[in-house]
Amino acid sequence: MTTTAIFGAGVMGETLVSGLIRSGRTPSDLVVTGRTPEKVNALAERHGVRVLANPEAADVADTLVLCVKPQDMAALLDEIHDHVAPGNAVISLAAGITTEFLESRLPEGTSVIRVMPNTPALVDQGMAGISPGSHCTDDHLAEAEALLSSCGRVVRLAEKHLDAVTAISGSGPAYIFYVVEAMIEAGVVLGLPRATATELVVQTLYGAATMLKETREHPTVLREQVSSPGGTTVAALRQLDDHKVRAAFVTAIEAAAARSKQLASGQV
Secondary structure: OOOEEOOOOOOOHHHHHHHHHHHHOHHHHEEEEEEOHHHHHHHHHHOOOOOOHHHHHHHHHHHHEEOOOHHHHHHHHHHHHHHHHOOEEEEEEOOOOHHHHHHHHOOOOEEEEEEOOOOOHHOOOOOEEEEEEOOOOHHHHHHHHHHHHHHHHEEEOOHHHHHHHHHHHHOOHHHHHHHHHHHHHHHHHHOOOOHHEEEEHHHHHHHHHHHHHHHHOOOOHHHHHOOOOOHHHHHHHHHHHHHHHHHEEEEEEEEHHHHHHHOOOOOO
């Protein structure tokens, strides 16, 4: 069995560790690293995985998964550069870090994969976009896909599309939570207890998402099924259209994609 080292003991690092173990990986085949000893040791104790320093983890790993913050990536790559062997796969989950950036700081010919995950991976419902670097093999790309599939869905894309992926699925959960907050507040304004409004909204969201996934109907079709002529839904949707909510969402997502592009080009 191959050894996978996960560099970074934060939320996404632990999400991957727990997802891999649930999908059948043996804990002893997993290695974690982290800057905070208390955090990384607690993670290791919870899941039964090994803890090593960055260079030693790179030495023993066949697959290196980089889960550090973007601003910490250059220092990590410098630290592990001499410990990455030919045939290793390096998978980066850091936002805005390009495969070109990774390849320029790793040994020539290293197989690199860039990933844009999202937070629903915490509940095994993640959506990740993955893109191969210029030296990435088909086997390594398939390996990255399997790794991310342990906590959600995966789609393969050319790297030029990852800014759009970042804007839609990477940041997307925040847009949904934003709408949910507004719907709950509306329920409170209309006199509902907050707990009741929350239950109504969350289950409605879950039900609507399940309908989209299981019926495979276009959202316009499903929306029209709820929208009786002259009814309550049409009255509400008219207000959303009058306030240009649809256009605002498109503009917001374009802004997120533009910011992702700035981060990838090194603009803070």
